[in-house]
Amino acid sequence: MALTPLSQALPQILATIQSSPDTETLTLADASGRYAAETVRSFMAVPPADNSAMDGYAVRAQDVPGDLLVSQRIPAGQTPGSLAPGTAARIFTGAEIPGGADAVILQEDAEPLSESVRLPAAREGQHIRRRGSDIQAGDQLIATGRCLLPQDIGLLASVGINEIEVYRPLRVAILTTGDELREPGSDGLEPGEIFNSNRFSLAAQVRALGMSVTDLGNYPDEPELIGEALERAAATSDCVITAGGVSVGEEDHVRGQIELRGTLSLWKLAIKPGKPLAFGDVAGTPIFGLPGNPVSAWITFALVAKPWLIRRQGGSAEPLPRxxxxxxxxxxxxxxxxxxxxxxxxxxxxxxxxxxxxxxxxxxxxxxxxxxxxxxxxxxxxxxxxxxxxxxxxxxxxxxxxxxxx
The missing domain is CATH 2.40.340.10 (MoeA, C-terminal, domain IV)
Incomplete structure (x- = not known):
């Protein structure tokens, strides 16, 4: 196969996606990092009423400057009475603006007297957060496919929503190959051996996308063992990701086993690092055969496997910023x-x-x-x-x- 430019390979790979995962409904406490399976709109305005942006005094702008009787005290969460003309209401941040008031004067600008307060001039609307200035009823809060971030969870909670329909996480199997690989934490290395970094970095990259990892460990460079492992992984996963064994060496067996037991759709990308990437399927389960060199594995996951995984997960992602x-x-x-x-x-x-x-x-x-x-x-x-x-x-x-x- 000739080298395929990334700009051609990725659309070809993405075109193989035919479905999205099943869905489930979760409470907000469990929904962060999951992908929304529904579009969510607000049924209410936020804030639900005009409220004060500061601690101070609610007044009618036409009544100041001057000395005004303090007619009521309004903490957040208390329903205010209407403001009588020629009076002021002591008000606190987040408290609802009383009927008749159209401005808030900062407490730092006020001079309290015995039963009244001396206030400067005010501009109508100053220090008032208007009803619906954040969210209007009917506004879209979450689009289908969005990966829910902590701020999204807070946004849903701010309109009283406590659960959301999300896609179930993809099951991604990861296995590495190579006689030379040893696991971190094992005894010292023999000549020619290295520690297995791909197994851990790839699993971390998958988990960063909110997906479930099945770690199948490392396999020696034996074709039959590798092929059997691919078939077992394909039977229980939505996608299989391997590292190593996809180049042209005599001990590179992953690509051959994909061809033998399934279909090889793409091999060799016109990128550096990351040329020897294989994509295909075994028993209908997509398989990404990533290069064994750790930088190549990291880069090809980020540029090729990740966009596919997000799309297959039901996610909606923007192009990478540059x-x-x-x-x-x-x-x-x-x-x-x-x-x-x-x-x-x-x-x-x-x-x-x-x-x-x-x-x-x-x-x-x-x-x-x-x-x-x-x-x-x-x-x-x-x-x-x-x-x-x-x-x-x-x-x-x-x-x-x-x-x-x-």
Whole structure:
């Protein structure tokens, strides 16, 4: 298979999605991080009545400046009486404005007397939060597919809603392959061995999207064992993600087992890092075969698997944000693939600069851990120091609110 540009591969992969998960209704206490399966509109206005934005005195603007009798005291939560002309009401933040009042004067600007208060002039409407100034009845609060954030939970609670219909989390199976891999916490490494980082970083990336992880561990480079593991994972999961075994080496067996036991739809992307990515299915369950190098696995998950997972979850995500930054590095020779370089950012605004996080080798995971974003370098680009590059912030590559890079 020829190398496929990401801009062509991703629509092809997304087009395989035919359904959304089942739904369930949860209380707000359990709904954060889940994907809304309904559009929610408000049935009420917020605030439900005009209220005071400050502690002070509610008055009729035409009655001040002057000394006014304090006719009532209105704390938040108490229903006020109407304000008699020529009087003031002591009022507190959040308390309902009494009928007849049209302004609030700050307590700092007032001079209390024995039974009255000396007040300066006031402007009609000052320090009053109007009914519905935040939310009007009928306003959309949550769109179908939104991943619910803590502020969304608070918004729903502010209109008295205590439950919401959401999609059930996808079940995502993760397995890695490689005779050389050892688990963190095990005894010292033998020559040629490394610790298994992909198993843990991929699981963390999936969980950051609010999905359920089935960790199947690591498998040795034995085709039959890998194939059987893929079939077991496919039988119990909505998606399978593997790391390693998809390149062209004699010990790379994942791609071959996908072809043998299912269908291989795509192999090799025109990106760097991350060229040897495989996508297909076994027993109808989609499988992403990610590269074994840790940076390649992290990047291909973020750029390819993540948008698919969000869409399959029923989620609705915005395109990944990009912003222009001047490069503090150069690329004197053009590359044939779209590159995603890990960069640190310094400065602000138009003076912001991007510098490389050291070695850009696909095996140097610290280049991601130390990065603020990835600089996107189009194919066949020669880059001079000071040239403008587009940067995707790293947080957006992890956030369920953002999906596709193109």
């Amino acid at each position: 912003f222009p930054v001047q490069a503090d590095f150069q690329m004197p020779r053009p590359g044939g693939r779209e590159e995603f370089l890990r960069v640190r950012l310094s400065g602000s605004g138009t003076a912001m600069r991007a510098s490389l996080t050291g070695s850009q080798s696909s095996g140097v995971l610290s280049s991601v851990s130390e990065a603020d974003g990835v600089a996107v370098i189009p194919p066949e680009t020669i880059l001079k120091e000071g040239d403008w590059v587009e940067v995707i912030p790293l947080w957006a590559l992890l956030s369920p609110a953002f999906g596709e890079a193109h």
